[in-house]
Every structure is written in structure tokens, then in C-alpha cells.
Amino acid sequence: MAEYTLREIMTVVAAREIKDGDIVFCGTGISMIAAMAAKHINAPNSVIFFETGAIDSKLEELPLTVADPRVMYFTSMNGGLADSFATMQNKFISKHVIGILGAAQIDKFGNLNSTSIGDYLRPKARFPGSGGACDAASFVSRSIIFMQHEKRKFVQKVDYLTSPGWLDGPKGRKKAGLPGGGPSVVVTNMAIMRFDEKTKEMYLSGYYPGITPQKILDNMGFEVDISRAKEVKPPSYEELIVLREKCDPQRLILE
């Protein structure tokens, strides 16, 4: 078995969730590498699309932000914010868009907080805010969420609900007036979590080699079902080569 780092397995696991033909709304960092990897491995006809308006960029070098000049090179077209988000709100396109998101806090329904901890007006810790995350979470049919498995991050109730998951359960989004899709998977430094078909509650779907389901539970602020969990298939040699040689040869993110 090939040696791999934690960030590498997280990236590969997320990449495997992207289907051929998906339009991938991605942010910066690890989500961008996952989207790049998917194109090389399992979804050659997926399209990387940035909220800044760059569509199908030729990413010869890894962008550090969605506004990096590297996303503007050899695109299908370079547009702007109003147009790119409208593309995700478009009911014909949104069905095919998968979002990749991250956050400081998540609850059992996949609602995300990337705004602040504590009182909104005078927070203990302030984060960047929604950016385009809430827009994507509102519109897209599926999303992959990257998280660190820590008690303070997997919480009963998020301090600020920035990006909608399943809200308060299976009927939550419909009640609120949101389109039908929602979060599909949470990829962490220990495990893959998914959401129950019926209850929309998070459950443990897979754990990385060397990690026990109990250790995962110990790092969460709420209980989840672990009865369906299986060990995750580690990255293959071929997958690792793609990550290291094609996606991040400068080791800007994966290190």
C-alpha cells in the first residue's frame, strides 16, 4: 500500500464523490485540489467553476483564491459574480452543480457556520463570513463539506447559521422555501459522514484506516449512528501520483 498524508486521503475521498458531468463549484485550498483530482481520475467531463465567474479554467498552477489570476487562464469564459451565482440559481443548471464547502462549525443536519462564534455583534471569534458559501448551499443539488473532526466544530447548534444544510430535518428546506438539494457528504480528517435518506441526520459512513468509530464519536459534540460504517479505501498509487504531479506539484496545499 502506498504511503499517503491525511490531506491526501481527504482530497481523494472528496474527489471520488464528484461524478462525471458534474459542474463543481469550488472554493480555495483543498476543495480546489479535490476538483482538479476528480477531473484526472474519475470525472474527466466535470467542469470546475468559480464563483468569481471563471468557467472551466485550465489550471496549470494552483490558484490560492477564487480570484487568483491563475483561474482566469484559458477558460471557457471569464465573467463576473452576478452571472456566476445566477448560473447556480438557474434551475436547469443547478441540478448538475455540486458544491464544495468548509466551515468552523457544523450541526447534525449539515448546517454550517463560517461567520462567528459567540454573540454576532460582539463575537469571541470572527471568521470571514459567507462569501459565496451560503449562495451555493442554498442553490446546489449536492455538496461536499470539508471539516476537522473536533468537538467544538461538530456542535449541537451552530452559533450562526451561515449556509443552509437540511435546516431542521427532512422538511426544513421546503418549509424555508429553498430548492430541494442539500449536503450529501462530510469529509473530515478521520472519516466520511453522510446524511440519512429519511431523517437527514448525519451518520458515520466510513472511517480511515487506523481510526476507530469510537475515536470519531469522541471528537464530536453530538451522537451519530455508526452501525453503517465501513473502512475507507485508501488512496491508490495512481490517485496519489495525480495529486502530487498534476494537482499540487508546488505542495502549496497538500503539505
Next chain:
Amino acid sequence: MNTEKDKVMDIKEAIKRFVKNGSHISIGGFTLNRNPMAAVYEIIRQNIKNLHLYAHANGQAVDELIGAGCISKLEIAYGGNARFAPTCIRFKKAIQDGKILFEDYTNYQMALRFLAGAIGVPFLPTRSSLGTDILNKWGFSKDLRKKDPKIPNKKVIVMNNPFDSWGDASKVVLLPAITPDVTIIHVQKADKQGTIRMKGLTFADVEQAKSSKYLIVTCEELVESDELRDDPDQNQIPFFYVDAVVHIPYGAYPTACYRYYDYDPIYLNEYRRYAQDDDLFKKYLDKFVYGVKDHQELLNVVGKERIEMIKADPRTGYAINLDRK
């Protein structure tokens, strides 16, 4: 609105003429790209205070304006600047210390609010943020909204679809238009009357520009009108929106300007170090902003070697193999 033939002036005059204490402003660019930095540094040097800033994810310029104490109210979607500042540091401090009033929207919502201002409607609808705290948590009090005629009476309104189920939506969020007193953008090319050509992503610059009462444009190249009018499909903003044209090469430095130069990772890493601490940040301002008389002098302090290092490769539009760690 201005149809004069020649709007060229220097940045000192442009800022002095259009940006006042208490002005509502917006700035172009996104995170570390095409921020109108030369203009922002001039605002700081002219000690203009109490500004109300509208931002989507404008990045470096937002953080420097907040850090220098120019901003009292902020409407924002995102305060981060890539790995150089996952959360913009002076922004974070100002909010945690209660130094500024602020209110959160999303990037799409801010773009729509500028668009509403640009097309002359009081609000636009979206389906974004239904069910979230973007709707529930307001940063500006009802009292302030009542007192200040430049702030809308409500942050947002959720409305049942007045066309019933038409468009497959039961509810929409109505977002109030933004019409800033002045918007400042940095572009690749302009002529002296203000016909504008941007290269690469335009972000929300066009909507911001058109929503604003006054528009200051700084440019890498001041070109003859013929060059822009020979290929008008490539131009984004008609000249009559523009009030000032300022020629400042490297006017977005230390942020990037596609096809001209990259962002400067050394500057942004140094900035992060200075921004962590109040005293160090004062030193930063003293050395790089107050300590230089204009943008050219800042470039001189940084040095030719660094400017050469970030020069864009003509094929890709950025600096290939730039050390960005």
C-alpha cells in the same frame, strides 16, 4: 454622470474631490486581485474617516482601510485573503473589539444589491439564504436605520412568491439596492474620457461602477480612444459613468492585475505579520503608507527586483513559478 472629454487627474485630486468624511464607498476587485490599492493608500494618507464601505469579498483593500481606522460601518460578504489571511486580520480584530458596525450578506447578494442600484430598482430578489441567520441577525439597529436616510429601513425582507408557485419558488429574499456616493475600481486600460477595458474576471466591478453616484477609475495604461473603440466589444463601462481617470501603473499592487502582474506574496506575508499586532500595524502604516508620498514611492521602497518577480508571463497572464509560500 459626466460627458467631459478629458477626466484625467492625479490620485490626490481624485480622492480629495470625491471621497469625503462619512462617504458611502465601494471598491473593486476580489480578495487579492485588482483592488484599487493606490487609491486606498491615498484615502488613508488623506486621513478620511467615518466611511461606510460596501464589500463583497474585496480582500486586501478592505483590511487596510479598516486597519487604518477609515471605516465606521461595513456591509460585507467575506473578509478573507487566501492563505495570507484566512480571515482578514484587522477586519477580525475590529469586529471582535467592537470598533466598527457591520452587517453580513453573501457574495451573490452584494452583487445583486449593486446590480439593483445600477439598474435603478429599489430591490432585487434571490432564493439565497432562506432559513439562515443572514436573514435573522442584523448588524444595524432599527434605530440607526430610522435615523440614517442612507441605510435602508430593513436589512432584507422574506416574501411569499407573489406569482404563487410560478418559477418553482414559494419564497424569495428581497435585497435593498446599494447606491454608493463613490466607487473606485482599478482596470487595465482606459482612455482620458473614461471608456474602460478590463481583462480577465470583472468580479462585480461593472455593477459597482454603475450603481455609484461618482466613479473613480485608476488604470495601468492610459491609451488613445482609437485603441479602445477599434474593438468596442471588449469594453465594459461607457465613459459617461466615469468622473475621474487616474493613470497609475501597478495601481493594484500588492494585489494582482491580470496580464500585467501577479500578487506579491512577500508583501502579503509581511503584511500579515504586521497586522497581527496593534503596534506593529502602526509601524506598517508609518513605513508603507504614511511614509511614502505616493504609489510610485511605495514601489521604490519595495524595489525593482520584487516588481520584476511578479511581472505577468504574456502567455498565461500571471507570474509562472512564482514562490507563493
